[in-house]
Amino acid sequence: MQQKVDVLIIGSGIAGLSYALKVAENNSVFIVTKSNEDESNTKYAQGGIAAVWHDKDTIEKHIQDTLIAGAGLCDEEAVRVVVTEGTERVCELIELGANFDKNKEGTYDLAKEGGHSEHRILHYKDITGYEIERALIAQIRKHKNITVLDHHYAIDVITQHHLGEVVTSHSKDIKCFGAYILNTKTQKIETVLSKITLMATGGAGHVYATTTNPTIATGDGIAMVYRAKGRVKDMEFVQFHPTSLYNPGEHPSFLITEAIRGFGAVLKTIDGKEFMQKYDERLSLAPRDIVARAIDNELKTRGEDFVYLDCRHLDRKAFIEHFPNIYNKCMDLDIDPFVNLIPVVPAMHYLCGGILVDNNGQSTIGNLFAVGECACTGLHGANRLASNSLLEAVVFAHRAAKLTSENLPSISFTENIPNWDAEGPEHAEEMVLITQSQREVQQIMSNYVGIVRSELRLKRAFDRLEILYKENEALYEKTTVTQKLGELRNLICIGYLIIKHAMRRKESVGLHYMVNYSKDAVK
Numbered sequence: 343m344q345q346k347v348d349v350l351i352i353g354s355g356i357a358g359l360s361y362a363l364k365v366a367e368n369n370s371v372f373i374v375t376k377s378n379e380d381e382s383n384t385k386y387a388q389g390g391i392a393a394v395w396h397d398k399d400t401i402e403k404h405i406q407d408t409l410i411a412g413a414g415l416c417d418e419e420a421v422r423v424v425v426t427e428g429t430e431r432v433c434e435l436i437e438l439g440a441n442f443d444k445n446k447e448g449t450y451d452l453a454k455e456g457g458h459s460e461h462r463i464l465h466y467k468d469i470t471g472y473e474i475e476r477a478l479i480a481q482i483r484k485h486k487n488i489t490v491l492d493h494h495y496a497i498d499v500i501t502q503h504h505l506g507e508v509v510t511s512h513s514k515d516i517k518c519f520g521a522y523i524l525n526t527k528t529q530k531i532e533t534v535l536s537k538i539t540l541m542a543t544g545g546a547g548h549v550y551a552t553t554t555n556p557t558i559a560t561g562d563g564i565a566m567v568y569r570a571k572g573r574v575k576d577m578e579f580v581q582f583h584p585t586s587l588y589n590p591g592e593h594p595s596f597l598i599t600e601a602i603r604g605f606g607a608v609l610k611t612i613d614g615k616e617f618m619q620k621y622d623e624r625l626s627l628a629p630r631d632i633v634a635r636a637i638d639n640e641l642k643t644r645g646e647d648f649v650y651l652d653c654r655h656l657d658r659k660a661f662i663e664h665f666p667n668i669y670n671k672c673m674d675l676d677i678d679p680f681v682n683l684i685p686v687v688p689a690m691h692y693l694c695g696g697i698l699v700d701n702n703g704q705s706t707i708g709n710l711f712a713v714g715e716c717a718c719t720g721l722h723g724a725n726r727l728a729s730n731s732l733l734e735a736v737v738f739a740h741r742a743a744k745l746t747s748e749n750l751p752s753i754s755f756t757e758n759i760p761n762w763d764a765e766g767p768e769h770a771e772e773m774v775l776i777t778q779s780q781r782e783v784q785q786i787m788s789n790y791v792g793i794v795r796s797e798l799r800l801k802r803a804f805d806r807l808e809i810l811y812k813e814n815e816a817l818y819e820k821t822t823v824t825q826k827l828g829e830l831r832n833l834i835c836i837g838y839l840i841i842k843h844a845m846r847r848k849e850s851v852g853l854h855y856m857v858n859y860s861k862d863a864v865k
């Protein structure tokens with residue numbers, strides 16, 4: 343089956359939805375999304391969205407904080423774009439119906455997180471992402487030009503390759519004509535032809551064994567663009583959140599937001615001793631990479647499985663008011679934050695790298711934009727500043743939407759696109775092979791390409807992953823495509839890209855910490 347639409351959006355998180363609302367005025371829009379319409383990393387964002395909001399704060403301060411966190415590898419122009427245009431975009435979210443907490447004076451209750459020199463994080467309790475997603479979906483549902491196709495899994499973008507032309511990574515003028523989409527309810531693969539496609543598929547947390555990301559985060563968009571010979575950048579910069587709840591058996595891991603440390607919670611080892619003074623003068627509020635490495639080092643040297651977050655000295659009423667979700671989660675596990683310490687461990691949280699885009703979200707493939715966590719705009723450099731990612735998504739969604747609307751009148755549909763090979767294999771592979779291979783990828787990445795890396799570990803990871811790659815490509819050729827098989831293929835691709843980029847970078851910088859290039863005692 344072939345369908346035609348002006349704009350095809352793959353992903354229904356903050357990036358896809360905010361872009362959709364801006365391009366839909368005069369154009370038909372499909373949003374395909376592989377799970378329920380609201381399932382996304384966005385939905386789980388706790389801390390909030392950063393924006394310059396009050397007189398004491400300045401654009402320049404937010405820019406400097408972002409550049410410092412990025413360890414010298416940010417694209418300064420992208421940083422300036424996001425911070426300068428950010429406040430206006432947050433105002434639009436408010437106009438669209440997103441609520442953010444206010445204080446008694448009626449002004450926004452701004453939180454402060456690690457690496458920020460000012461209070462500038464707008465939040466809605468500790469479920470900010472849920473609130474933003476709710477507000478955007480409510481608007482999307484009202485829009486007559488937007489169709490949401492949930493439980494539709496994008497397999498690959500369509501380029502000249504599908505017309506039989508040879509496309510290499512050096513090819514100029516690769517163009518995107520739409521995508522092949524698997525309807526996971528009917529198991530039929532549909533061809534969606536579009537004039538412009540937006541990749542908004544989010545992160546890739548599930549390439550690691552422990553992650554705060556929901557199960558949709560398998561790096562599909564980045565892998566699709568890489569296969570289509572688009573450029574991908576900065577994949578070595580993987581952000582581990584220092585404090586996910588240590589609760590063996592729970593996947594994904596529940597996040598304990600950084601805002602709790604901003605609120606006064608303190609990290610301690612199991613024997614109740616503070617340890618951050620050994621690593622950074624900003625103590626528990628040091629940037630995420632430093633805190634995650636410090637915890638990782640304490641766990642390795644002490645042979646323990648978790649550290650504690652001590653909230654016992656905090657104001658109970660204010661805590662419950664600010665963090666009701668976290669409070670309830672802890673209480674469900676019989677951890678009363680005012681009596682007990684909360685056990686935490688680092689978990690894969692955010693991918694700084696992704697599809698290389700310019701300052702309008704345009705990828706290196708014609709008519710293909712990428713926005714949100716799957717894109718690499720240069721904002722984060724070697725490390726993301728907390729609460730900058732939701733902001734990046736709305737700023738770039740706006741810019742990409744503007745260019746899309748300008749470009750659309752001059753683009754026509756490409757004809758003669760073949761449907762997905764209907765004569766292909768009919769045999770469905772055993773799930774056990776797929777889940778076992780996925781676990782193996784996650785173990786390889788967690789053991790050898792985690793918070794602390796070395797040349798030797800990277801080489802070992804590369805060799806092990808290559809075996810899985812070959813096995814999976816063979817499986818893919820002879821098996822009916824399913825979402826699980828496609829996701830495994832994408833996770834292997836993401837693992838390969840992280841390792842390849844990590845091997846290329848011969849230094850220790852930001853989130854890419856290599857024992858070979860560091861004088862610290864951290865191993």
Ligand SMILES: Cc1cc2nc3c(=O)[nH]c(=O)nc-3n(C[C@H](O)[C@H](O)[C@H](O)COP(=O)(O)OP(=O)(O)OC[C@H]3O[C@@H](n4cnc5c(N)ncnc54)[C@H](O)[C@@H]3O)c2cc1C
Pocket residue numbers: 352353354355356357358374375376377379380381382383384385386387388389390391392470471494495496497542543544545554555556558562563597691692713714715716728729730731732733735
């Ligand atoms: C627990 C947690 C807390 C966070 N807290 C904060 C915070 O406080 N502040 C902040 O700024 N950032 C935070 N982040 C990061 C932030 O939430 C994400 O970076 C951001 O929401 C990404 O938005 P997105 O639209 O790019 O992707 P997502 O919101 O992840 O949306 C991706 C969409 O793509 C769909 N999709 C993926 N692959 C396919 C496919 N093959 N076919 C069809 N659909 C597909 C998914 O189903 C989903 O709808 C947090 C992240 C997590 C996980």
